[in-house]
Amino acid sequence: MALFIKRIILITFLIIANLSEVNSQEYQNEKGIIGLMYHRFEENKYPTTNVRLKEFNLQLEIINQNKIEFISIEELKKILIENKSYDSKKVLITVDDAYRSFYDNGWKILKEKKIPFILFFNTREVNANNPNYMTWDQVREIHNSKIGTIGGHSFSHEYLINKSESEIREDLEKSHKDFLRELSFRPKYFSYPFGEYSSTFKKIVKEFNYELAFGQHSGVIDKSKDLFELPRYPVNENYGKPERFLTLLNTKPFPFKSFKPENKFITKSENPPKIEIEFFKEITNLEKINCFANDGGEWNKKKISFIEKNWIRINLDKKFTTRTGRINCSLLDKDNQWRWLGFQFVVDGN
Numbered sequence: 001m002a003l004f005i006k007r008i009i010l011i012t013f014l015i016i017a018n019l020s021e022v023n024s025q026e027y028q029n030e031k032g033i034i035g036l037m038y039h040r041f042e043e044n045k046y047p048t049t050n051v052r053l054k055e056f057n058l059q060l061e062i063i064n065q066n067k068i069e070f071i072s073i074e075e076l077k078k079i080l081i082e083n084k085s086y087d088s089k090k091v092l093i094t095v096d097d098a099y100r101s102f103y104d105n106g107w108k109i110l111k112e113k114k115i116p117f118i119l120f121f122n123t124r125e126v127n128a129n130n131p132n133y134m135t136w137d138q139v140r141e142i143h144n145s146k147i148g149t150i151g152g153h154s155f156s157h158e159y160l161i162n163k164s165e166s167e168i169r170e171d172l173e174k175s176h177k178d179f180l181r182e183l184s185f186r187p188k189y190f191s192y193p194f195g196e197y198s199s200t201f202k203k204i205v206k207e208f209n210y211e212l213a214f215g216q217h218s219g220v221i222d223k224s225k226d227l228f229e230l231p232r233y234p235v236n237e238n239y240g241k242p243e244r245f246l247t248l249l250n251t252k253p254f255p256f257k258s259f260k261p262e263n264k265f266i267t268k269s270e271n272p273p274k275i276e277i278e279f280f281k282e283i284t285n286l287e288k289i290n291c292f293a294n295d296g297g298e299w300n301k302k303k304i305s306f307i308e309k310n311w312i313r314i315n316l317d318k319k320f321t322t323r324t325g326r327i328n329c330s331l332l333d334k335d336n337q338w339r340w341l342g343f344q345f346v347v348d349g350n
Helices: 002-029 053-065 073-080 100-113 123-127 136-145 165-183 199-207 242-249
Strands: 033-038 090-096 117-121 148-152 189-191 212-214 256-260 275-279 290-293 303-308 311-315 324-332 338-347
Touching: 053 100, 053 242, 073 090, 073 148, 073 212, 090 100, 100 136, 117 123, 117 136, 117 189, 123 165, 136 148, 136 165, 148 165, 165 199
Parallel strands: 033 090, 090 117, 117 148, 148 189, 189 212
Antiparallel strands: 256 275, 275 311, 290 324, 303 311, 324 338
């Protein structure tokens, strides 16, 4: 009997080890999903959050020319949660805040071209009939179109990461009451206001039965990513020019096993954070990785130390001087395409 149990344990261990090997190899070869984040459309006095319609149409054309498929958030869910296989790169369009300019300009283009997207918005401004934001009737139009999906973005769009747990829950509950009253459902997908999240905020978002959550750090979505820390590339007037746009479309996933510190909300005493990333062993040429950070208030290349062959430490020699600290890492792969990985920290008190 004891021998039988030992054999069962050994077989189980071998199956798990084999599955882990298959998964890590799949991560290595995954094409990835490019998440694009938009806000305003043809509101040209806000260049950091705006895209001009001429550029937006050109971006959609570039995606089509490169034979990259647009996918819906539901299709992304099947890939990430249901482990659906896919064999080519995809693009997911996301729009934050439900500005009126999206409805007047961007929505018309996506509707005409039947391009799927998700609209994340906080409900307070829509409730107030703020003229700069969409109305509930316009939101319903998008929901009923089956082209756009509605996602949560809190009630207030305040800096929730600085609030207490009870305040965060109260804010999300308010938005859910609004969604139930106006749309008869609670959204399944979430976008953190300002892209800011902490371990506590993530936990609460999960408690509210969201299935995926997005930040505002750059990178390519793949199956190794935390479902509640999904990256997106911001697209605006400064970062939406054709050359830069094509560059981000050509980036690849940079899968990793673990990242420290897990909490992206750090205290002043934890600034700068001690960063370690463990990659899968299938990632080759890791000695050629480049990482840049905006510690000290300026973007600079950072020194990399190897703890083990596929385990690195990024040495930040200065504190983050702004509220948001960012780190971007890239690696030129053997096919001459760049793997890309970004992280965002928020410093409490900055």
